[in-house]
Amino acid sequence: MKMSIDQQQQDYTIIEGGITSAKGYHASGLYCGIKKKRLDLAWCYSDVPATAAGVYTTNQFQAAPLVVTKESISTSHTLQSILINSGVANACTGKQGLEDAYQMRQLLAKRFALPENYVAITSTGVIGSLLPMDKISNGIAQIQDWDSVNEPHLFEQAIMTTDLFPKRAAVQLEIDGHLITIGGAAKGSGMIHPNMATMLGFVTTDAAVNPIALEQGLRQVTNQTFNMITVDGDTSTNDMVLVLANGKAGNAVLTKEHPGWRKFLAGLSYVCQQLAKHIARDGEGATKLIEVDVSRAKTDQMAQIVGKSIIMSSLVKTAIFGTDPNWGRIVCAIGYSGQSINPNTVKVCLGPIVVFENGIPTDFDQAEAVKYLEQETIQIKVDLGLGQGRAVAWGCDLTYDYVKINAAYRT
Amino acid sequence: MKMSIDQQQQDYTIIEGGITSAKGYHASGLYCGIKKKRLDLAWCYSDVPATAAGVYTTNQFQAAPLVVTKESISTSHTLQSILINSGVANACTGKQGLEDAYQMRQLLAKRFALPENYVAITSTGVIGSLLPMDKISNGIAQIQDWDSVNEPHLFEQAIMTTDLFPKRAAVQLEIDGHLITIGGAAKGSGMIHPNMATMLGFVTTDAAVNPIALEQGLRQVTNQTFNMITVDGDTSTNDMVLVLANGKAGNAVLTKEHPGWRKFLAGLSYVCQQLAKHIARDGEGATKLIEVDVSRAKTDQMAQIVGKSIIMSSLVKTAIFGTDPNWGRIVCAIGYSGQSINPNTVKVCLGPIVVFENGIPTDFDQAEAVKYLEQETIQIKVDLGLGQGRAVAWGCDLTYDYVKINAAYRT
Numbered sequence: 001m002k003m004s005i006d007q008q009q010q011d012y013t014i015i016e017g018g019i020t021s022a023k024g025y026h027a028s029g030l031y032c033g034i035k036k037k038r039l040d041l042a043w044c045y046s047d048v049p050a051t052a053a054g055v056y057t058t059n060q061f062q063a064a065p066l067v068v069t070k071e072s073i074s075t076s077h078t079l080q081s082i083l084i085n086s087g088v089a090n091a092c093t094g095k096q097g098l099e100d101a102y103q104m105r106q107l108l109a110k111r112f113a114l115p116e117n118y119v120a121i122t123s124t125g126v127i128g129s130l131l132p133m134d135k136i137s138n139g140i141a142q143i144q145d146w147d148s149v150n151e152p153h154l155f156e157q158a159i160m161t162t163d164l165f166p167k168r169a170a171v172q173l174e175i176d177g178h179l180i181t182i183g184g185a186a187k188g189s190g191m192i193h194p195n196m197a198t199m200l201g202f203v204t205t206d207a208a209v210n211p212i213a214l215e216q217g218l219r220q221v222t223n224q225t226f227n228m229i230t231v232d233g234d235t236s237t238n239d240m241v242l243v244l245a246n247g248k249a250g251n252a253v254l255t256k257e258h259p260g261w262r263k264f265l266a267g268l269s270y271v272c273q274q275l276a277k278h279i280a281r282d283g284e285g286a287t288k289l290i291e292v293d294v295s296r297a298k299t300d301q302m303a304q305i306v307g308k309s310i311i312m313s314s315l316v317k318t319a320i321f322g323t324d325p326n327w328g329r330i331v332c333a334i335g336y337s338g339q340s341i342n343p344n345t346v347k348v349c350l351g352p353i354v355v356f357e358n359g360i361p362t363d364f365d366q367a368e369a370v371k372y373l374e375q376e377t378i379q380i381k382v383d384l385g386l387g388q389g390r391a392v393a394w395g396c397d398l399t400y401d402y403v404k405i406n407a408a409y410r411t
Numbered sequence: 412m413k414m415s416i417d418q419q420q421q422d423y424t425i426i427e428g429g430i431t432s433a434k435g436y437h438a439s440g441l442y443c444g445i446k447k448k449r450l451d452l453a454w455c456y457s458d459v460p461a462t463a464a465g466v467y468t469t470n471q472f473q474a475a476p477l478v479v480t481k482e483s484i485s486t487s488h489t490l491q492s493i494l495i496n497s498g499v500a501n502a503c504t505g506k507q508g509l510e511d512a513y514q515m516r517q518l519l520a521k522r523f524a525l526p527e528n529y530v531a532i533t534s535t536g537v538i539g540s541l542l543p544m545d546k547i548s549n550g551i552a553q554i555q556d557w558d559s560v561n562e563p564h565l566f567e568q569a570i571m572t573t574d575l576f577p578k579r580a581a582v583q584l585e586i587d588g589h590l591i592t593i594g595g596a597a598k599g600s601g602m603i604h605p606n607m608a609t610m611l612g613f614v615t616t617d618a619a620v621n622p623i624a625l626e627q628g629l630r631q632v633t634n635q636t637f638n639m640i641t642v643d644g645d646t647s648t649n650d651m652v653l654v655l656a657n658g659k660a661g662n663a664v665l666t667k668e669h670p671g672w673r674k675f676l677a678g679l680s681y682v683c684q685q686l687a688k689h690i691a692r693d694g695e696g697a698t699k700l701i702e703v704d705v706s707r708a709k710t711d712q713m714a715q716i717v718g719k720s721i722i723m724s725s726l727v728k729t730a731i732f733g734t735d736p737n738w739g740r741i742v743c744a745i746g747y748s749g750q751s752i753n754p755n756t757v758k759v760c761l762g763p764i765v766v767f768e769n770g771i772p773t774d775f776d777q778a779e780a781v782k783y784l785e786q787e788t789i790q791i792k793v794d795l796g797l798g799q800g801r802a803v804a805w806g807c808d809l810t811y812d813y814v815k816i817n818a819a820y821r822t
Contacts, residue, residue: 314809
């Protein structure tokens with residue numbers, strides 16, 4: 001199950017599209033006044049109830065909307081609509097925050113004439129502030145033609161906080177003669193006023209999928225994609241990824257035993273990986289996307305841990321910002337990852353350039369390595385020489401602007 | 412065993428002193444030409460063989476000198492001299508590096524007429540480069556009067572790399588009518604050209620101590636002091652803390668059962684804590700020392716993990732640099748520490764100001780909090796409301812200069 005890594009497989013076709021590319025989905029975004037000027041309320045609607053699954057932040061301070069959305073999904077593994085506000089995260093807001101989250105769900109359910117548990121909600125923005133419920137209520141009242149509107153670009157805009165660009169991805173694939181589309185949108189990982197990087201991912205598909213398979217598939221794919229990105233190692237109170245599968249493609253319900261399952265998972269993985277990479281590239285102050293590809297670990301999990309150790313190292317991140325081919329910092333991060341590696345079998349490459357092998361640095365061309373690091377996408381390849389485990393992690397460089405954005409916010 | 416936290420106990424008297432304050436120790440530093448201009452070779456000598464213990468980096472890429480020093484100490488738990496060079500770390504240097512480390516030990520043993528296993532060596536500086544053995548050999552030949560010289564300030568200077576100031580501490584205490592002195596020196600945690608923060612700590616005492624007790628005591632104290640500091644989360648290939656106890660004070664040999672053991676440990680802990688705090692304060696680009704005091708955790712270990720999660724958060728570190736009373740980032744770091752906390756019993760204070768309580772922010776005075784954060788030493792107090800566990804962690808703010816120093820090093 002390494003589809004997330006090997007994108008070469010032609011299981012799917014990449015298309016220009018996003019959260020409304022699959023059949024039967026509608027979405028848009030509007031301005032309700034939470035933010036000063038920008039769109040701040042996004043919604044997505046499926047013509048029919050969709051099988052749904054979610055993964056949520058592991059942060060123990062879990063925001064109120066996550067509690068409510070978890071409840072919705074666990075009731076019947078079915079959703080028909082998602083509502084997202086940006087500007088206020090409704091996190092660390094106690095009892096009132098939870099009541100507001102329930103009310104937010106109720107208001108949308110009423111407007112769209114749906115059972116409450118068919119509605120997922122989420123919030124992103126400032127933590128510790130209560131939602132302006134009157135503005136949200138007025139915003140919901142403004143939503144028109146939810147069963148025909150198709151404005152994914154407004155949806156993408158309305159979920160953004162400090163993101164510099166909207167994030168979308170979509171693929172198509174065929175299973176049993178049925179054309180299946182998977183598309184999605186995400187918001188990133190600019191650390192949000194005043195607190196944190198909320199990462200939100202929304203994926204829609206017209207495939208028919210068994211709910212248990214959908215949840216397990218989403219979990220697996222998230223572990224290899226969204227969970228492998230790092231901007232600064234902080235995990236938000238509001239992180240969430242949702243997937244809806246409404247069955248409009250007409251295929252027989254996919255289970256893990258279905259011959260097309262692997263193909264579906266490859267498509268889902270591609271969409272999630274693209275969204276995750278966009279988030280990493282859009283990290284606060286970032287100028288470069290860093291991809292760390294760890295191979296020949298004892299296990300995939302070991303490769304994941306080593307990859308994350310490298311991508312989280314402030315020293316590696318600053319070196320790449322400064323186009324410094326500083327193999328020592330990479331080797332050091334491998335060494336303190338807590339995994340049992342063998343220093344003498346480790347090989348490290350910066351793109352095509354071997355910089356470390358057999359326990360010692362190679363006599364590589366510094367100027368060539370500096371030139372490689374001037375690119376916008378940097379690949380660090382680590383071969384642990386131990387087994388068959390592999391993982392890829394993504395992150396960004398650490399820059400003056402990161403410090404500026406996060407130190408100077410309130411001043 | 413919380414002496415490291417409660418400094419109020421009057422078990423010891425703080426004195427102005429360092430690595431030669433205890434009876435029978437001599438030390439100095441000199442210039443042998445590894446660095447361009449500054450002192451780069453330091454040595455310490457005890458008049459008599461001393462019981463010795465060490466703790467070493469957990470990084471799997473362990474530098475050659477650590478291998479040799481471990482061997483020295485494990486032979487008979489005895490040392491009589493330490494030799495340190497700065498400028499080149501002799502890490503990731505393969506077979507040749509190991510041979511050089513053995514030769515370095517041999518050269519000093521010869522010069523001081525000691526058995527080789529009575530000598531500890533260590534190196535700090537650039538990784539991946541071989542030691543200039545001719546310079547080290549010439550430097551060792553320059554050492555004069557090692558049984559009478561007392562120049563701890565030159566020792567402190569010669570072990571520095573990017574440190575901005577020398578680091579020393581010393582205490583005295585009485586056990587069974589004998590005056591016991593414990594002193595030490597350390598180098599920090601400016602990330603070193605071109606790679607990493609090597610942390611070295613050297614402690615000498617004239618107490619007589621059982622070797623097993625000394626090792627266990629050092630391990631315990633290191634866990635509460637040196638292991639609780641963080642500059643950027645990176646762990647070097649060369650980190651090491653050594654303690655020598657030469658028995659010149661004339662006390663009966665201390666074991667863990669001795670009534671004076673607790674007192675001795677309190678003194679050792681104070682010295683290590685002071686050295687550790689100096690290292691944290693001198694982190695690259697740092698303008699502030701941050702102390703995170705986590706209390707009422709289920710266990711001490713839980714308090715340690717939560718404390719480290721906070722002190723390692725880039726968002727917390729930049730907020731403090733920017734004098735931003737951003738409680739949300741602290742709460743967030745508690746939440747993702749991986750520990751089972753109860754959000755509703757967490758209380759967070761910035762110095763004397765309660766900013767978060769019962770799961771929600773308090774209505775604290777922002778201006779007052781900003782003013783508090785303008786100080787040079789910042790205390791973050793976290794009360795988890797769960798049990799009796801406690802730990803203190805130290806670190807520094809994340810500044811433009813950190814990025815500058817680490818991104819621009821080679822350019």
